Amino acid sequence: MSRKIAGLIGGGVIGGGWAARFLQAGWDVRVFDPDPQAERKIGEVLENARRSAPGLSDVALPEEGTLSFHATIAEAVAGADWIQESVPERLDLKLKVYAEVQAACDAGAVIGSSTSGFKPSELQDGAARPGQIVVAHPFNPVYLLPLVEVVGTEANDGELIARAQEMLRGTGMYPLHVRKEIDAHIADRLLEAVWRECLWLVTDGIATSEEIDDAIRFGFGLRWAQMGIFDTYRIAGGEAGMKYFMEQFGPALKWPWTKLMDVPEFTEELVELIAGQSDAQSGHMSIREMEQIRDDNLVAMIRALKDRNWGAGKLMNERDAAIMASDGTVRHAEQLGDAPGPIVTGRRAVPVDWLDYNGHMTEARYLHAFADATTRLMEIVGCDQDYIAQKGSFFTAETHIRHLGEALLGQRIEIRTQVLLGEGKKLHLWHEMFEGERLLATGEHFLVHVDMATRKPAPFGEQIAGHIARIAASHAGLLRPEGAGRAIGAPR
Amino acid sequence: MSRKIAGLIGGGVIGGGWAARFLQAGWDVRVFDPDPQAERKIGEVLENARRSAPGLSDVALPEEGTLSFHATIAEAVAGADWIQESVPERLDLKLKVYAEVQAACDAGAVIGSSTSGFKPSELQDGAARPGQIVVAHPFNPVYLLPLVEVVGTEANDGELIARAQEMLRGTGMYPLHVRKEIDAHIADRLLEAVWRECLWLVTDGIATSEEIDDAIRFGFGLRWAQMGIFDTYRIAGGEAGMKYFMEQFGPALKWPWTKLMDVPEFTEELVELIAGQSDAQSGHMSIREMEQIRDDNLVAMIRALKDRNWGAGKLMNERDAAIMASDGTVRHAEQLGDAPGPIVTGRRAVPVDWLDYNGHMTEARYLHAFADATTRLMEIVGCDQDYIAQKGSFFTAETHIRHLGEALLGQRIEIRTQVLLGEGKKLHLWHEMFEGERLLATGEHFLVHVDMATRKPAPFGEQIAGHIARIAASHAGLLRPEGAGRAIGAPR
Structure with missing residues (x-):
């Protein structure tokens, strides 16, 4: 099967983003850009795209197409299925480009423009084949954000618009x-x-740039990322609906809430129009359903940002640390006393992003919770971020999990940990997960201490060896757990 | 330790959200609301909050405080540390409330108003103790979104504002x-x-409500949820910075890009002011670093929405399905042929949210990938969403993972699956994870087929039993994997 071809005119941040989009969809990409730095610039965008975009998929992307640079517009666009113009926002320049493109490209190709501001009728003006030119306006980073605005005129027939959308x-x-x-x-x-x-x-x-950014990313930005503005306000109207919301906030249009006072007249017709569109958009869901969808989306997105330690997620991490500092959570071996028993290494609620299609905590999140418990134990014995940065860490070599009960949304779970062995470079752990006193799962884990410079096994650093030895010695006096050392399917 | 007390005046969606915030932080909450439906309404908000908010934390929240309803404002606010007014947006009503509140509350308490539109000077006008009253404007859903705007006047001393911020x-x-x-x-x-x-x-x-919502949530809404507008534009300016961005887009202020044309004068001073603030905000990072942070945030958030099958995440799921439909991925047992060997049950790149502090794929994501492979195998034998909805599913009882190699960001992994046993209600699987031909991990999994009505073990439905039997019979002819049936630490 021959690959589709994209001819790109202009290769800055936006043109580079288009190159990544097409290449990662398996297209061949041909670039014309007179800037001698174009190849480097596109290369940088591509590097970002290759680092991030494949991870958006839970399947393997098709093999990348090939990227080539060309000395003329004619060479770049000959035989192309799609031509994308991303040159600076000067109309005369764009029109000159289209003349050259149309002299060399297939009459059936789509010519898209990345323009932010020009209308398609302006771009089509004087063209040999106006019907071939549309606005296809993407958003940075083009290789990650899905939105592209396709704008045509009466000169574009429906088939071309449909074909353009299909390719995009x-x-x-x-x-x-x-x-x-x-x-x-x-x-x-x-x-x-x-x-x-x-x-x-x-x-x-009134505010600095940073304060405004905070006002966005800690508030409505999170709402908009998943529902936009109309659905958000539909929810705000409650069961009384969009009409109620509009009537409640309609008068505000006359108030000096913005510097920008040229507002539409707030008529019954406007209310009906918007309420009707909102019903068509989301009337199949109750407000209660929408609230739960919104809440689940927000929790999942904020939790995603927690992993990145960024924005609203960073705030939540700081809050977790503050809670741990005040609720008696053990963070250091010194807090354990002389002869510690099993150590509480985690207490948390089951969040919505830990559930699966069976309606219970999904198996990988049992291991997530156990791995967090292992991280907490490492921290307790002194293998913290400083130690990891300077010296060593633990890599898990083997894991054996037994699932004994289901955990449901919001249930509070607790992990208790017993050290079965801790000497040399070996750490053998036994985690038990409880909901109340109900045992949900056991996790047996064999870890190896590694030197982070070589990533090879290496003995514990002396900062941590003493703490591990003391806990292991104390835990040697505990009963050996019933399931430890068992294989799958082995008789009890 | 005695709990802090919040007195809430008004208990609608916003008042209810405040109740959840305070209760879930361990405060006692006392509510006054003359609406006979108030208790029901707050109850509904609390139910949403209890369902979602604890999952934001990776630690256990403190025990909830107690919620009580009171017949008078005086009763609700007596002894409270924080009083929050969330009554309708009528100034006369708010002023009447403050008079009653101040007659009964401690002089040291903070009185916050949830007002969207009134200025604190308007709220303080005529109050017995104006310095006690501030705007504390939250965003719906109050129990999830962190932003609260605190606005005072010269009547509020700095100590009160600092104390208010600390409590929030x-x-x-x-x-x-x-x-x-x-x-x-x-x-x-x-x-x-x-x-x-x-x-x-x-x-x-120009657009319907749904089209506008799509323009937001598939584009800039995702950017704003994590960086706001100024940092986003800083990146758009590239290494040339914020000043370059402003100079490039400054002229657009004179263009008819909005209906709202009362724009600030675009002076050198304005450019300097904003560029200076932007430097103070983010000048410690290079644009390249910011791009990667942004990209990692976007990937993580869109992946979070994939799990919810919503918004940009739903789009990506549809794209994955389209790729699988065209790349030869096996989805049904009929595609396997008569004597199938090990089955490819997954192919994907390692995404950024699968890494840990050791810089490699974190252990729980090995199980995530194996669990996805199990789901694919279930789908292949006919245990798909329809089957699960009508009849039965598989629950994993035991898992044994051996980690043999590291996987890094972006590496392409493949899972191959052998059925060790499949009969009655038992399914015993062996997954191997490869990067190229490098074996990264093995996963041995013992699953039980369950009746989804009783959630108890039950024999395979006949729709799937035949497919499983045929694959198991064919795989019985394969070599038994070296690690199958082994316990942790058992000799080879």
């Missing part, structure tokens, strides 16, 4: 067909409205 | 102290600017 969908994008052309399309109008208001807030000394 | 932080919130009072504070000005622009887009027939 094939690259993993979401082609939003804009009904009427308008300056700045849709998304940039909203961005520009916010940007203008932000400039006022800074100019008037 | 204790509930897991992010108190943003707004420097100057202004109508609608900060976030609602941005929301209102977008809302007004959205009303124009709908009124003018």
Whole structure:
């Protein structure tokens, strides 16, 4: 099967993003850009894209197409299925590019423009084949964000628009067909409205850039990432619905809540129009359902940011640390006393992102909880972030989990840990997971201490060896757990 | 230790959200609301909060405080550390409430108002102790979104503002102290600017509510959830920085990109002011670092939405399905042929959210990949979502993982699966994980088929039994894997 071909005119951050989109969808990509730095610049974008974008999929992406650079527009676009123009925002330049492109490209190819501000009728003006040119406006980073605004005019027939959308969908994008052309399309109008208001807030000394960013990313930004503005307000209206929300907040349109006071007239017709569209969009769900979907989305996204220790997730990590500092959680071996018994190495609720299609905690999250418990035990014996950065860490070599009971959303679980062996470079752990006094699972784990420079097995550092030895000695006096050392399917 | 006490005046969606915030931080909450439905309404919000909010933490939250309802404002606020007013947006009503509150509350308590639009000076006007009253404006859902805007006047001394922020932080919130009072504070000005622009887009027939929501949640909404607007534009400026970005897009302020044309004058001073603030905010990171942080955040958030099958995540799931439909991935037993060997049950890249502090794929994600492989095998033998909904599923009883090699970011892994036993209600699987031909891990799994009505073991349904038997019979001819049936630490 021959590969599809994309001809890209202009290779900056946006052109490079398009190159990544097409290459990672298995297209061949041919670039024309007179900038002598173009190859380096596209290479940098591609490096970012290769690092991040394949991870969006839970399947293997098709093999990347080939990337080539060309000395002329004609060479780059000959035989291409899709041509994307991403040159600077100067209309005369863009029109000149289209003339050269159309002299060399297939009449059936789509010519998309990355323009933020020009309307397609302006781009088509004077073209040999106006019907071939559309706006295809993407968002940075192009290789990750799915949105692309597709805007045409009456000169574009429906078949071309449909074909353009189909090709864009094939690259993993979401082609939003804009009904009427308008300056700045849709998304940039909203961005520009916010940007203008932000400039006022800074100019008037109300807030700094950082405070405004915090106001966005700790609040409505999280809502918008998953539902946008209308569905969010639909929920705010409660069971009374969108009409109620609009009537409640309609009067605010007359208040000086923005610097920007040229507002639409708040008529019954406007309310009906929007309430009707909102019903069409989400009327199949109750507000209660929407609230739970929203909440689950927010928890999952904030938890994703916790792993990155960023934004709202960083805040939550700081909160967890504050709770642990005040609730008696053991963090250091010194807190254990002289002859410690099994050590509590985790206490938490089962979050929504730990469930599976069977409605209970999914098996991998049992191991996640046990691995967190192992991390806590490491911290307790002194193998903390400083130790790991300077010296060594533990790698798990083997794990044996037995699932004895189900855990459901929100249930509080606790992990208790017994050290079966801790000497030289070996650490053999036994975790038990409880909900109340109900045993949910056991985890037997064999870990090896490694030198982080060589990533090879190495004896415990002396900072941690003493603590491990003391706990292991004390735990040697405990009963050996019933399931320790068992193989799968072995008789009891 | 005696618990802190919150007195809440008004218990709708916002008041209920505050109740959840305080209760889940271990405060006692006393509510006054004349609405006879208040208890039910707060109960519904609390139910949502209890379902979702504890999952935000990776530690156990403190025990919830107690919730009580009171017949008078005086009773609800007596002895309270924090009083929160969330009554309808009518100034006369709010002032009447403060008079009653101040007649009964401690002089040292903080009185916060949930007002969206009123300025604190308006709320303090005529109060017995104006210095006790501040705006504390939260965002719905209050129990999940951290942002709360704290706005005071010169009547509030710094100690009170600091104490207010400290208490709010204790509930897991992010108190943003707004420097100057202004109508609608900060976030609602941005929301209102977008809302007004959205009303124009709908009124003018450019887009429907759903199209606008899609333009937000498939594009800039994802950016804003983690970085806000200024840091996003800082990155867009590239290494040339914020000043370059502003100069590039400054002229657009004069273009008709919004209906809202009352823009700040674009002076050198404005550019310097914003570029300086942006440097202070993020100048410690290179643009390259910021790009990678942004990309990792986006991938992690979109992957979180994939698990919820929502928004940008739903798109990515659809894309995965399209790739699998075209790349020869086996989905049904019929595709296997008569005497299948080990079955490829997964192929994917290692995504950023699967790494740990040791810089490699974390142990729980090995099990995640094996569990996905098990799910694929179930699908292949006919235990798909329809079967699970109608009849039965498989629960994993035991797992034994051996880690033989490290997997790094972006590496492509493949899982191959051998059925060791499949009869009655038992399924015994052997997964091997490869990167190229390098064996990274083995997973031995013992699963039990269950009746989803009783959640007890039950024989395979006949739709799947035949497929399992045929694969098991064919795999009986394969070599038994070296590690199968071994216990941890057992000699080879």
